[in-house]
Amino acid sequence: MNGIPAVHDAALPGHPGAVDWERVRADFPLLMREVHGHPLVYLDNANTSQKPLPVVASQDEFYRRHNANVSRAVHALGTEATEAYEASRARLARFLNVRADEVVLCSGTTFAINLVAYSWALPRLKEGDTILVSRMEHHANIVPWQLVAQRTGAKIKVAEILPDGSLDLDGLHRAMTPDVKLLAVAHVSNVLGTVNPVREICREARRRGIVTVVDGSQAAPHLKLDVAAIGCDFYAVTGHKMCGPTGTGALWARREHLESMPPFIGGGEMIKEVSFDGTVFNDPPHKFEAGTPNIAGFVGLGVAIDYLDAIGMDAIAAREAELLAHATEALQAIPGLRIFGTAPGKAAVISFLVEGAHAHDLATLLDLEGVAVRSGQHCAHPLLQYYGVAATLRASLAFYNTHEEIDRFVAALEKTRRLLA
């Protein structure tokens, strides 16, 4: 498509071997702004990531030069928009190492999991069946299953965690009883940073005929993914955590599931033929993409994936591990600070509390110092119930953060802690 590839190529960091992280950071204009008179320290990346210039530029470029609806028009713009949209599907498929015709583009993980819940689970599950979910799931991987359970009579069973925030794998395997039809598990916890051994988990589930749904929201931005090797049945990702625009994401599903699942949402784009006698649906994945999608958003997501790949997911993971080690060590030196989630090999998410200070108060005071962290329950009430706390603070790092930012965050935390003491 004219224009967009030029944007792709324009400002890629592309440093095979050593990455120039300062130059990478310069691609994120938002990180240069001030908040309350202080340089911004953005540590809420698990909530949403910031967007590099090529992604920002792709939105401008798309609306300036290529905007048209997809799959409907034969005119040049329509063709360009459709090609760009489909190119992003193919790009995402390569990133995940799956087939493009198994990738359903949708608004994000929440939609993706609901699609599995309504199209796969609802018609199949019945009383006596069980849906197994882990304690550390985001609400997006709990509530859809509760809705299915309510309507089918199926039960929800919880796979527990260990105090360090890792999954109790023995318990999980024991919980895979014959009544369990579906297992829903996060690849990476958005609160604890735990990286679950999803390959092993899915292998065990598959041996028992259990269908697996892996929530990859927090894995895709930080790890080199090979979804085919994981061996799950469904894998969900969300684009806005991967440096892409909001309102973009995908569900990968095995072709046999997509073939057998009824459509979730009906409308234009997802049909071959409609009459008042009935409708012939389009082939998957289009069968699940009714209506006009977030075309510009997906073009931007394709650019974001190019951007991540140009840096290299292995380099990103290594950089974040280094930042995590620094931040963990610095935080541990603060008296009365408790970290939730210390599983080996965890991702760069640090949930914590400081004795004697409320999480929201600390977050508000940190904001006044220019430091953006999240406080609250992180859409994971059952997990916080396990730890018996009402809220935590969460600092979540990305490759574009710096050691100096971590020092400023820790210094601001020390200052605010003393204020509240």
Ligand code: PMP
């Ligand atoms: N699962 C996890 C683990 C998440 O962190 C999030 C986002 N916080 C979601 C699901 C939901 O993603 P979205 O809101 O983009 O649909």
